[in-house]
Amino acid sequence: MVEEQKSLLYKFKPISDRLPAVTRPEGHVHFRTKMMWVVVILIVYFVMTNVYIYGLDQAETLDLFAQYRTIMAGASGSLLQLGIGPIVTASIIMQLFVGAKIIKLDLTNKEDKACYQSVLKLLVIVMIIVEAVPQVFGYLVPSSSFTSAFGGTGAKLLIIFQLFLGSYIIFLMDEVVSKWGIGSGISLFIAAGVAEALFTGTLNWNAVDSTAAMSISNLPAGTIPKALYVIANTSPTEMANYGYELIFLGEPNSLIALLGTLMIFLLVAYLESSRIELPLAHSNARGARGRYPIKLIYASNIPVILMSALLANISMFALLFYSNGTLSQIPFLGGNEYLGYFASGETSASGGLAWYLSAPTGLSSWLLPILDPITYSNGHTGLMNMMHVVIYFTVMVLGSILFAKFWVETTNMGPRAVASQIQKSGMQMPGFRRDPRVLERVLERYIPAVTVLSGALVGALAAFADLIGTTGNASGTGVLLTVGILIHLYEAMGREQMMEMHPVMRGFFGGE
Numbered sequence: 001m002v003e004e005q006k007s008l009l010y011k012f013k014p015i016s017d018r019l020p021a022v023t024r025p026e027g028h029v030h031f032r033t034k035m036m037w038v039v040v041i042l043i044v045y046f047v048m049t050n051v052y053i054y055g056l057d058q059a060e061t062l063d064l065f066a067q068y069r070t071i072m073a074g075a076s077g078s079l080l081q082l083g084i085g086p087i088v089t090a091s092i093i094m095q096l097f098v099g100a101k102i103i104k105l106d107l108t109n110k111e112d113k114a115c116y117q118s119v120l121k122l123l124v125i126v127m128i129i130v131e132a133v134p135q136v137f138g139y140l141v142p143s144s145s146f147t148s149a150f151g152g153t154g155a156k157l158l159i160i161f162q163l164f165l166g167s168y169i170i171f172l173m174d175e176v177v178s179k180w181g182i183g184s185g186i187s188l189f190i191a192a193g194v195a196e197a198l199f200t201g202t203l204n205w206n207a208v209d210s211t212a213a214m215s216i217s218n219l220p221a222g223t224i225p226k227a228l229y230v231i232a233n234t235s236p237t238e239m240a241n242y243g244y245e246l247i248f249l250g251e252p253n254s255l256i257a258l259l260g261t262l263m264i265f266l267l268v269a270y271l272e273s274s275r276i277e278l279p280l281a282h283s284n285a286r287g288a289r290g291r292y293p294i295k296l297i298y299a300s301n302i303p304v305i306l307m308s309a310l311l312a313n314i315s316m317f318a319l320l321f322y323s324n325g326t327l328s329q330i331p332f333l334g335g336n337e338y339l340g341y342f343a344s345g346e347t348s349a350s351g352g353l354a355w356y357l358s359a360p361t362g363l364s365s366w367l368l369p370i371l372d373p374i375t376y377s378n379g380h381t382g383l384m385n386m387m388h389v390v391i392y393f394t395v396m397v398l399g400s401i402l403f404a405k406f407w408v409e410t411t412n413m414g415p416r417a418v419a420s421q422i423q424k425s426g427m428q429m430p431g432f433r434r435d436p437r438v439l440e441r442v443l444e445r446y447i448p449a450v451t452v453l454s455g456a457l458v459g460a461l462a463a464f465a466d467l468i469g470t471t472g473n474a475s476g477t478g479v480l481l482t483v484g485i486l487i488h489l490y491e492a493m494g495r496e497q498m499m500e501m502h503p504v505m506r507g508f509f510g511g512e
Contacts, residue, residue: 013119048169073193202472365378
């Protein structure tokens, strides 16, 4: 009878269990060993972003994820062309199906949790193929020499194989960090990519057009070098006429974007430190007290990652349905401008639903066209630009709330799971019976409300940062994620060191 109640996903488990995977450590892993794995994986990641796909014509290739490149943790034209897209998309699908009870799994049960993780690997492979095939047969163009050597179909299949290999390796690297390192590999890769974008966007002294001489019409690409060049090469009158506009609003990497980036850094750092602390006492060690923190950003930055990946996939499929020779012939979806239309050679939507759901890229993309539509026209009326801002902001907030609720339930951060965790650690709440059901009722006063609030906050912050703009084209979501990731990594390192000094704390933090 129990066997009949099991989820249908158990039928796929024998297949997914045979896939290459990273085994969990049998015992406690020393802090220095964990740090070593984090550093090694980070080095391998940067190497892979610079290993370009063999046989790809870089000049003719279009990057479908150009707008979301920093948060996809990949590099255009490299083995990590797909980045973490397949992993995150597979996680979205699994979370939605489990959260909506379409897939009946109890993730507090170890057996169901193992099934969930096992089948997720199989779904990642499916998503790699789903995302790789349309790109290769539409926008990742093989070079003529590669095509002549292996044939048109053969060349494309070899590129798909390289994309598959790179994507599955980054999936295994994520597992290495999660099981043998500290924190999440996905988060680490995002932070590394965004940090690189911020650094080059701020300090890049090369001209925007590297083939032409540097001048006022061909300024340095970095924010600081550009400001210094304009100040050094313009008179006071020229500065008043156009110099300040070039420095503060001129693309790329305006000073407003740099200031907005710094403001988001400080704001997220402040919000990350805000928390509710519930008093705890050890049931067996008299006088041993502690606190269980419920952070304001309780669901972390994962909801924004999932939401951004969802919007990136919507943008990709809108482009495919509009411009791909085969998909554009599908009735209703194919070539439908209401779903999104794209200018020739562009991967960002110029209009339609895909445009309204795309992230604005700074003040110059929406505010200036509203204030001065003649000089800064982007092909849309002031009302349409305002609707773009409102729709994008609303979708980011509501979507982040939804994913925050799913994430908390699927990662054992809900009231019942936390109450059980506290109970198993030997801690209890002073003044209440030592019963997990009582503790669960207390936690239900805080965790559901904080989950919704944290999802709304991270969604609003990411959208707000996109509206202001960020240096290095890192995107507001990327900056928000990076700050949160670095803070969480620092805190995780602190917990690991605490467990090294006080082994009794491993049980409370879920360690081995």
